[in-house]
Amino acid sequence: MLNNQGRPTVAEKTDSPVGSIETFTGNRGLQIEEPLLFEVGSLDNCGVDLAEMPKHKNRLGVMARDSDIGLAGLSEPETMRHYVRLSQKNYSIDTGFYPLGSCTMKHNPRLNEKMARLPGFGNIHPLQPQKTVQGAFELMGDLSHWLMRLTGTNAVALSPKAGAHGELCGMMAIKAAHKAAGSKRNIVLVPDSAHGTNPATAALIGYKVRSIPASDDGSVSVESVLEVLDDDVAALMLTNPNTGGVFEKDIKKIADAIHKAGAYFYCDGANLNALMGRARPGDFGIDAMHINLHKTFSTPHGGGGPGAGPVVFSDALAPYAPLPYLRRDGDSWHMVETREGIEDDSHVPFGRMVAFHGQMGMFVRALTYMMSHGSDGLRQACTDAVLNANYLRASLQDIMSLPFGERKCMHEVLFDDSFLKGTDVTTLDFAKAIIDEGFHPMTIYFPLVVQGAMLMEPTETESREALDQFIGTVRNLVSRAKAGDVDYFKNAPVLAPRRRMDETKAARKPVLRWSEGMEG
């Protein structure tokens, strides 16, 4: 007797109306809609059990709380679901290719995470007695050593909290040095192609920004610097390789000219991934440069931080490096935390950037990454990053458009939108169509010096197969755009957790928090 019970094991082929199905829940299979925490939680729900409060004398005084805060709580299983469902609405490096130019989205090794969580690193307090944290100082000392060796410098300040904070630290050292020399220079030169943080940083400490126009090939020439260089200039801020992914060939000449004019050279180190192990910024004549540990040295981006922005200094600026800093005393380490603790009179720190000593959690991760690669591995990583970017360039330049001609790039490649001319498809539309294909789009509309910029940075942790898949997809999309299928692009994305968002509405009537009875 044949048994015909049980589930069918072959999928029946039907015409699938993908995208048009409306489910009762609004959920789409694995994509589950998740309400706001305040719509599912309550004041009474709680996912933490605590010991009972012992008898005590209340010493809160008149300020003791006498009303509810309004915070919604969830039990542990509800919490787990809420955040797992939310996580599934995010694209990440671990999901797929993430060629976001200027952001260095490389693989984040999990050994880094494990090391940062060792109780000896993760569970020590910044103000516990120094003799109980010698291992932490040793780690900071080692990290400093690696950073100085890789950049060809002799001093580093670890404390800045992120890239922009590092810029601020470097520029403060420059201003302090000018002040010490009695100079009242008030201009900082910034190329048009710079990250927005550069002019914002200069302005924050009272400098006026004078812009340097880009040359025809997108780089900064020594001539264009000389044109705007005078006795009022305190510093030049320059990114190298620049934000178009091109090495600034004149860099040494520019540095010399800047120094000759009595100014300092601040280098934005956001793109160090293109140099590490192959060239040292110290040899270019930089005076200060921040290093984004969350880019080059793989500490996770975490949806927007935390970062870390240690700054290396030339010998000229080293004396002004901020508090706190490490000093080796025989066999032990000492953290100099206040001016009173300074023993060497030649050190005149400009001040303090932050409470405590900086992003220790990021230091551990970055050093773990460096030790894993080693000097040879870092050099290879840099080489592969540049190789991958050039491979993208070589594979796409015939159908996309390079704003500055067919030339080699460093770790990232910049296209403009002229290949879309006449199609009515914009850079934004093109990026949104890439989302539907399962990739994260490249950086768009930055740098501002080219029309409709598309900046791709693949990093070294992408395989050839991953690159080929992306290249094939982009080529297909270009063909589709040129074939006039404009609606396809204007509608994109249709397969992401959300379609295009109304940013105008968000900005005109900003709703920045949940409140009882809120619409939407």
Added chain:
Amino acid sequence: MSQTYYSKDHEYIILEDKVATIGITDYAQKQLGDIVFVELPEAGAELEQGGEAAVVESVKAASEVYAPISGTVTEVNPDIEADPSIVNQSAETGAWFLKMEVNNVDDLDGLMDEDAYKSYVEGLE
């Protein structure tokens, strides 16, 4: 009797006696896209020709509006602060930014009339 002038920064100036009503042109509002916020000076503020008078923001850009002439602000338009979208809808027909008492009417000499502005804009496109 009023007369309308235009600046190269795409502002219009309607002069009536010594009081100028200033706003941005329809061309400017189109270039900016959806306007989401307008920051205006306070009444009584003294503006200098070429100095910052207001800020217009779209989602992706913030643009300064420079005072086309020197003078004292007498009134600002509360409607566009409350609902900036009316700048998109009626830039030159109601969505004025501010009124000011002009220090020196001769300042207006360097500005364009309607025809000159029209051909100026055509040259930009």
Added chain:
Amino acid sequence: MRYLPLTDEDRKVMLAKIGVDSADELFSDIPDGMHLDSPPDLPMKATEMAVDQALSRMAAKNVDAGSVPFFVGCGAYRHHVPATVDHLIQRSEFLTAYTPYQPEIAQGTLQVLFEFQTQVAMLLGMDVANASMYDGSTGCTEAVLMAQRVKRGKKRAVLSGGLHPQYRDVVQNQANFGDTDLVTMPPAPDGNEDILAQLDDKTSCVVVQYPDFYGHVRDYSKLAEQVQAKGALLVIVVTEIISLGALKSPGDMGADIVVAEGQSIGNGLNFGGPYVGLFATRQKFVRQMPGRLCGLSDDADGKRGFVLTLSTREQHIRREKATSNICTNSGLCTLAFSIHMSLLGEKGLRELSGLNHALASNLADKLEALDGIELLNETFFNEFTIRVKEKKAVDVVDALVDKGVIAGVPVSRLLPGEQDLDDLIVIAVTELNSEQDMDALPKALGEIVNA
């Protein structure tokens, strides 16, 4: 190298596609004389096992806070972080995502930020909060700068003597380089000072801490009125965010800007960072705020979703006219904060803060009973200041370490050279202090002060 997917064969094929013979040619834009011919003089690559062992050895040289009776605070606090928090923040989709610049594929991060902003605004008692600053100290600087923007042209800012000394130093540093006329009040270990006397008509803000650095719970309601009557803003700084479960919020007192260190919720000690700065203000000042903001909107199908908004305040659009140069903030730490806060909820937070206060109060009783110890506080939350009469605080804290107890921060470590502060120790207690800990400290301290 285990993190590099390209094989030699891949490299060969790719170089051929590019049209160069060797990878070195790709670096030909780097001028002669600046190429390194070989890797820099540093150790070569290492196995996962070797790195793990080397770093574990280093970590073992530190005394971690969980291994001894531990009572250190002053802006960083050892609290229990539920296992759920650390598991969830290591979800790939949170950990390895970038700033949510493509909202269609970043709704997870964005919704978390919206919920975080709501939690922070509620807790601080304010209308709106941003998506975080680096930490409390840098947030404090940003608050002073923001107050100057709100009060155009007013350059003076007055910092209370009850403000964390390192926060004061960070603000002072910015003031030295910027355009702020900063007045810093002398240290106020007894919780009394006359700030109002320092206000003039050019003052944009007054900055006070709650509970203050020495632990005093000061009522700033009246001060808020007085400061505002003089045309300035009141900035309230909170370094122990858990205190707000037991205390009225800064917003209740009428603060205009509130800055807090959020580390205590969801984030470990980490030797000082990464932490998470909380920043909140009144609705009317929102456009002068620094940092990212997440807002509600709809997508093309009318479905609710979230986007980064009011970006024209920020550096990537406004450049030198931005409200701040901040870009990367404390993304993952905000997530940890928000998850822990969801687990706690109203009920859990109130209980947790009650527990902290109860334990601290009981320890204060025990220490106060010792000969040679004076308690400076009438009010406090989970941190208070003691005077070790006729001893130096540094020596006492050092001697405690030798007895296996890590307790307190000598005020002189942060404020050296002020003689009348040399005998002050700030002691913090949290829910992680066991009954044994609560006995160990009085015992050890008693032996030291009476030796």
